[in-house]
Amino acid sequence: MAPCDSSPIIVTPDGSRTAHSARFGETYGSRHGAFSQARHVFVEGTRTQQHPAPRVLEIGFGLGVNFRATLADAATRGAALEYVAYEFDPAPAPLLREVAAGEAGSDHPLWQALLQNWPHTPLQLESGNVRLTVHFADVLEATLPQGWATGLYLDGFSPTRNPEVWTPPFAARLAQALAPGGVLATYSAAGHVRRALEAAGLQVERRPGAPGKRECLRAVRAPDQLREP
Numbered sequence: 001m002a003p004c005d006s007s008p009i010i011v012t013p014d015g016s017r018t019a020h021s022a023r024f025g026e027t028y029g030s031r032h033g034a035f036s037q038a039r040h041v042f043v044e045g046t047r048t049q050q051h052p053a054p055r056v057l058e059i060g061f062g063l064g065v066n067f068r069a070t071l072a073d074a075a076t077r078g079a080a081l082e083y084v085a086y087e088f089d090p091a092p093a094p095l096l097r098e099v100a101a102g103e104a105g106s107d108h109p110l111w112q113a114l115l116q117n118w119p120h121t122p123l124q125l126e127s128g129n130v131r132l133t134v135h136f137a138d139v140l141e142a143t144l145p146q147g148w149a150t151g152l153y154l155d156g157f158s159p160t161r162n163p164e165v166w167t168p169p170f171a172a173r174l175a176q177a178l179a180p181g182g183v184l185a186t187y188s189a190a191g192h193v194r195r196a197l198e199a200a201g202l203q204v205e206r207r208p209g210a211p212g213k214r215e216c217l218r219a220v221r222a223p224d225q226l227r228e229p
Helices: 034-044 065-077 093-100 109-117 168-177 191-199
Strands: 009-011 017-021 055-059 081-086 123-127 130-135 149-154 178-186 202-208 215-221
Touching: 017 093, 034 065, 034 178, 055 065, 065 081, 065 093, 065 109, 065 130, 093 109, 109 123, 109 130, 149 168, 168 178, 168 191, 191 202, 191 215
Parallel strands: 055 081, 055 149, 081 130, 149 178
Antiparallel strands: 009 017, 123 130, 178 215, 202 215
16 A cells, blocks of 8 residues: 555654654654654553553544554453543544554454544444544543543643643643553653643653653652642
């Protein structure tokens, strides 16, 4: 299949693929290693790979790389997985298919079902012990699950390109979506992002970043520190 002209495929140094978003003027995933970022920043950053039955909330489904990394990990461990994502501007299904071709998670029945149904709404799929829901909606106006997520992937486009999902009010809403002890992870280590998460009552720490970035952030919900939005 030839690459989509409007979103040319970019092969990153770890062999995985991403693409450029014309809407936001930057790539969906890291040019330095799209799958490496998904695994290091989000799956490991939220400790999802250690959870026996993770419940993941993703802000920005994008090309599905984070979901496939999580799906592949859960399948390898035989872990149950519930995954809820919000995507305002869904990429074309052929682009998701091409980015995923031959990569981890791409042969899972649920991923194949996603490609067949994308982006029909509501998108609710189940295969074995994995359940996926994708809301094609503006997350700023959506009602998020409360006290639900064991792992939260904050993976919107950068604060300079998509500032609305990096604000203190939205960070407070995300904190409320975390289960007690739940962990939020993001590739951004910007000072204002860290301060917004701290103001929401989360315990924030810097972690080494994925290839191409020095640092990223992890934020944990502690029940006695959570504040109302």
